[in-house]
Amino acid sequence: MTRAEEEGIGGQALADEPLARHTSYRIGGPADLYVVVRREEDLLGWVTLARREGVSYFVMGRGTNLLVADEGIRGIVIENRCRGVRSLTRSEGILLRVQAGGSLPSLARRTAKEGLGGLEWAVGIPGTVGGAIVNNAGAYGGSIAQRLQQLTLLDSQGFLRRMAVSELGLGYRTSRFKGEGSVILSADFALQAESRDLLLQRVASYERERRKSQPKEPSAGSVFKNPEGDYAGRLIEEAGLKGERIGDAQISPLHANYIVNLGQARARDVAALIRLVRERVWQKQGVLLELEIELVGDWEPGELTATMGILGQDKEWRDHPQL
Numbered sequence: 001m002t003r004a005e006e007e008g009i010g011g012q013a014l015a016d017e018p019l020a021r022h023t024s025y026r027i028g029g030p031a032d033l034y035v036v037v038r039r040e041e042d043l044l045g046w047v048t049l050a051r052r053e054g055v056s057y058f059v060m061g062r063g064t065n066l067l068v069a070d071e072g073i074r075g076i077v078i079e080n081r082c083r084g085v086r087s088l089t090r091s092e093g094i095l096l097r098v099q100a101g102g103s104l105p106s107l108a109r110r111t112a113k114e115g116l117g118g119l120e121w122a123v124g125i126p127g128t129v130g131g132a133i134v135n136n137a138g139a140y141g142g143s144i145a146q147r148l149q150q151l152t153l154l155d156s157q158g159f160l161r162r163m164a165v166s167e168l169g170l171g172y173r174t175s176r177f178k179g180e181g182s183v184i185l186s187a188d189f190a191l192q193a194e195s196r197d198l199l200l201q202r203v204a205s206y207e208r209e210r211r212k213s214q215p216k217e218p219s220a221g222s223v224f225k226n227p228e229g230d231y232a233g234r235l236i237e238e239a240g241l242k243g244e245r246i247g248d249a250q251i252s253p254l255h256a257n258y259i260v261n262l263g264q265a266r267a268r269d270v271a272a273l274i275r276l277v278r279e280r281v282w283q284k285q286g287v288l289l290e291l292e293i294e295l296v297g298d299w300e301p302g303e304l305t306a307t308m309g310i311l312g313q314d315k316e317w318r319d320h321p322q323l
């Protein structure tokens with residue numbers, strides 16, 4: 001009997017489970033232990049157990065913003081599938097309390113159908129509420145920061161806390177939570193009553209727009225953040241890199257800020273393309289592109305070290321020496 005079973009901690013646990021089965025990229029080596037949890041007490045149980053035993057842990061949503069190393073992730077990866085929704089009434093509008101493992105696009109569709117406005121922009125963002133908060137996900141002028149009021153979390157010291165949106169350090173595709181060890185449990189969103197027909201029209205038009213502009217192959221969405229006043233995709237296209245391919249990883253011919261997996265791409269192929277883009281855009285346009293996707297796992301420093309030149313000095317390099 002395992003320690004988790006002895007302590008009554010539930011969840012589906014798989015040893016040496018390839019992350020490629022659980023990321024939108026379909027890329028990533030094995031986690032020592034991969035656990036899917038559907039109840040908050042199990043999520044808390046696994047995190048507490050890992051901390052107590054000194055085992056590293058990584059809580060993820062649907063793996064739609066991740067590039068996981070080919071060598072995988074040591075320790076425990078916990079996939080959060082806790083997805084309850086509760087409505088809290090207040091005098092000035094509607095407040096929804098949503099568990100962090102719930103699907104963001106399902107929430108956007110469901111609230112629009114119920115005539116609750118404020119999350120329609122999120123209909124094409126294929127992750128969880130928790131992942132969306134960590135990245136302050138956004139699209140079409142909307143973002144998590146606009147509707148989030150407060151959240152409940154297990155902080156890095158092991159305390160359960162409520163935090164107001166102003167304390168979360170939300171900025172363009174960032175928050176205080178990246179790599180910080182807190183576990184987001186639930187979030188309160190303030191929505192307003194609106195015409196159901198208008199909301200559903202907006203949802204349908206965002207979905208149409210996505211179908212036109214978004215590559216169909218596996219990806220993690222936009223690889224780079226847009227630099228101030230410009231678009232990463234435009235810079236990459238202007239640098240002549242659209243369609244460039246390393247192994248089965250390709251800079252999408254449809255949308256240059258997507259690197260797609262044509263079938264058997266490895267993480268190191270995607271990383272090599274990332275390096276190529278950053279070098280070329282720096283040389284041609286003098287812009288240093290920052291990553292929007294997150295590199296996680298057991299990357300071998302040196303494995304991919306090639307000529308970095310001036311890029312070797314920047315923050316991305318310090319955070320991810322393998323690039």
Ligand SMILES: Cc1cc2nc3c(=O)[nH]c(=O)nc-3n(C[C@H](O)[C@H](O)[C@H](O)COP(=O)(O)OP(=O)(O)OC[C@H]3O[C@@H](n4cnc5c(N)ncnc54)[C@H](O)[C@@H]3O)c2cc1C
Pocket residue numbers: 024058059060061062063064065066080100101124125126127128129130131132133134135136137138139177178179182183184185214219220221222294
């Ligand atoms: C086709 C496609 C289109 C996309 N379009 C957009 C877009 O328009 N706009 C946009 O912003 N993003 C977009 N993305 C990126 C991605 O979907 C978002 O960043 C999404 O919010 C990530 O959610 P996730 O659940 O998959 O998080 P994951 O990728 O699983 O994790 C992301 C980070 O969140 C952390 N995390 C997840 N849950 C928790 C939790 N409960 N507690 C603590 N930390 C947690 C993880 O540890 C990790 O650091 C797109 C991706 C794809 C594949």
